Amino acid sequence: MAEGRSEIRLSPSLRGRIERFLAAAGPALEEFPPLETQKLVSELYVHQMELHLRNEELRRKQVVVQRFLHRQEEIQSEERFRSMAQTAIDAVISTDERGRIISWNQGAQAIFGYQEDEVLDQHLAILFPERYRAACRRKVERRRFSGMVPFPGKAMELHGLRQDGGEFPLELSLSRWEAGANSGYTAIIRDISKRWALTLALEGAAHKWRTTFDAIGDGVFLLNLDYEILQCNHAMSDQVRKPFGEIIGRRCHKVVHRRSSPIDGCPFVRMKKSRRRETLILRRDDCWFKIAVDPILDDDGNLRGGVHVTTDITTMMLAQEALKETLARLKRNMDETVAVLAATAGSRDPYTAGHQHNVAQLACAIAREMGLSPEQFEGIRVIGLLHDIGKVAVPAELLSKPGKLSELEFGIIKSHSLMGYEILKRIEFPWPVALAVLQHHERLDGSGYPGRLPGAEICLEAKIIAVADVVEAMSSHRPYRSSLGIDRALEEIFQGRGVCYDPEIVDACISLFTQKGFSFGQEPFLILSPADETGAAQGGPGPGREPAAVRSEETPVQKGKSAAKKSGGLEGRQ
Structure with missing residues (x-):
């Protein structure tokens, strides 16, 4: 049987007659007996009618089957929808045209707390606080939800009401459905309490960050790699004297310096290369600013921008200038005090005055040769000028007495270091002046x-003064003896190297005289020619400058002691 058609079974006699009729008629169909033809046509018409009736019945059966299959598909689709709706985390709620709840899933039960039988046939408005209910009912009656859903199919945020009376924020999406003569609405509701809490926390953190950012007294920019300002605090706005609208999104050199390109030495440019903090001190008019730029790196260590901090250091710079002036004034006062103290000692013995000045000069040269700091250098200068201040307590006639001193007289002269300590110990120098004065006659052994x-x-300063003191005393003229010469003095310290005197200090002193051209009363020092630069590297005064021995049967140190005894005590009367 072909689709849409039915096969009509003819009786054998009728089939034979039709076949004979068609075979006999041939081209001369019009000559066939009319009666026979009419009878045959009538029978064919009857069979045609039977065929039509059967085809109509078949079509009716097909329509019924198609409707049944379509309904089965609808039922299956509804079952799938119910299954998906019941397992959804969100609330899926369907209502009829009047807004009465006809479907309630497990997600809705978890969110609102109602069992399905408690809400079926209830109005959807019970799920919202009282302030929303009247509007909800009106909109449902008018088949519009524009008061709750501004745009159909779009989500909106408002508050829901749980069974226990607690309100919570929710997100509502509403759509209209139609099924034949029936229609209604389906609402998908999501509890967004966590999202709201996170949003509020982020807003609070952002507010705190902004408050803290603006509370920073220094001016702060956040910059990208193109020098564009992404964020700016109030302090920076005040510094550049521009509102935020003229700062954000613009390049920092345009905002700060009114230039089309970065300034020379720009710390941001240097930071992009070094990827570490870069700073710059900048003066504008009468104000001073310190600029510091730190890199901003992502989790992979890639440079993304920088934090540009500008600190107004005008007060600090002015304070530093004032401090420098104060320190300079204090130094002048101290120098004048030291000069007065040194002059006090020199007023009773002119040899002492010249001796202290020369010792200070040589001690400073040794300190420079040894690479000591400027602070140590200045301390040694003061100590050198005051190392014999204690001689003000020694009778002047003993200081310049010709001939040999008695044991008692020599003991009085030796007390000058202790007397100097007593005089200076109450003065708060920034260096160990009193201690060095006390120890400048101590020896390593x-x-x-x-x-x-x-x-x-023994402190370092005292060791340096000790070497300078011996060299200056032995090479200078005294009332009680003539000068022993610089060669003899260098011989003394060389032979006492490591025994009485510090080796490094001795080497530095000998180098000054044999290689650097040092001489007392000359500053800066004359430098000898390369041909004369000899000696210290070989461990002695150098060829051509070997000190002459006074007595060949005595060691150089013994010779110094013998000469001291003959002159009344070299160690005490320097």
Whole structure:
């Protein structure tokens, strides 16, 4: 049977007659007996009618089957929808045209707290606080939800009401459905309490960050790699004297310096290369600013921008200038005080005055040769000028007495280091002046005075003054003896190197005289020609400058001691 048609079974007699009729008629159909033809046509018409009736019945059956299949598909689709709706986390709620709830899933039960039988046939408005209900009912009656859903199919945020009376923020999406003569609405509701809490937390953090950002007294820019300002605090706005609208999004050199390109030495340019903090001190009119730029790196260590901090340091710079002036004034006062103290000692013995000045000069040269700091250098200068201040307590006639001193007289002269300490110990110098004055006659081997201290207990300044003191005293003229000469003085410290005197200090002193052209009363020092630069590297004064021995049967140190004894005590009367 072909689709849409039915096969009509003819009786054998009728089929035979039709076949004979068609075979006999041929081209002369019009000659066939009319009666026979009419009878045959009538029978064919009857069979045609039977065929039509059967085809109509078949079509009716097909329509019924198609409707049944379509309904089965609808039922299956509804079952799938119910299954999906019941397992959804969100609330899926369907209502009829009047807004009465006809479908309630497990998500709705979890969110609102109602069981399905408690809300079926209830109005959708019960799920919202009282302030929303009247509008909800009106909109449903008018088949519009524009008061709650501004745009059909779009989500909106408002508050829902749980069974226990607690309100919570929700997101509502509403759509209209139609099924034959029936229609209604489906609402998909999501609890967004966590989202709201997170949003409020972020807004609070942003507010705190902004408040903190604006509370910073320094001017702060956040910049991208193109020098564009992404954020700016109030302090920076005040510094550049522009509102935020003329700052954000513009390049920092345009805002700050009114230039089309970065300034020379721009710390941001240097930071992009070094990827570490870069700073710059900048003066504008009468104000001083310190600019510091730190890199902003992402989690992979890539440079994304920088934090540009500008600190007004005008007050600090002015304070520094004032401090420099104060320190300079204090230094002048101290120098004048030191000069007065040194002159006090020199007023009773002119040799002492010149001796202290020369010792200070040589001690400073040794300090420079040893690479000491400027602070140590200045301290040694003061100590050198005051190391014999204690001689003000020694009778002047003893200081310049010709001939040999008695043991008592020599003991009085030796007390000058202790007397100098007593005079200076109450003055708060920034260096160990009083201590060095006390120790400048101590020796490494413990043979010095007044404490017979070993080398480890003698301060560096005292060790330097000790070498300079011996060299200056032996090379200078005194009333009680003539000058022994610089060669003899260098021989003394060379032979006492490591025994009485610090080796490094001795080497520096000898180098000054043999290689650097040092001489007393000359500053800066004359530098000898390369042909004369000899000696210290070989461990002695150098060829051509070897000190002459006074007595060949005595060691150089013994010779110094013998000469001291003959002159009344070299160690005490320097």
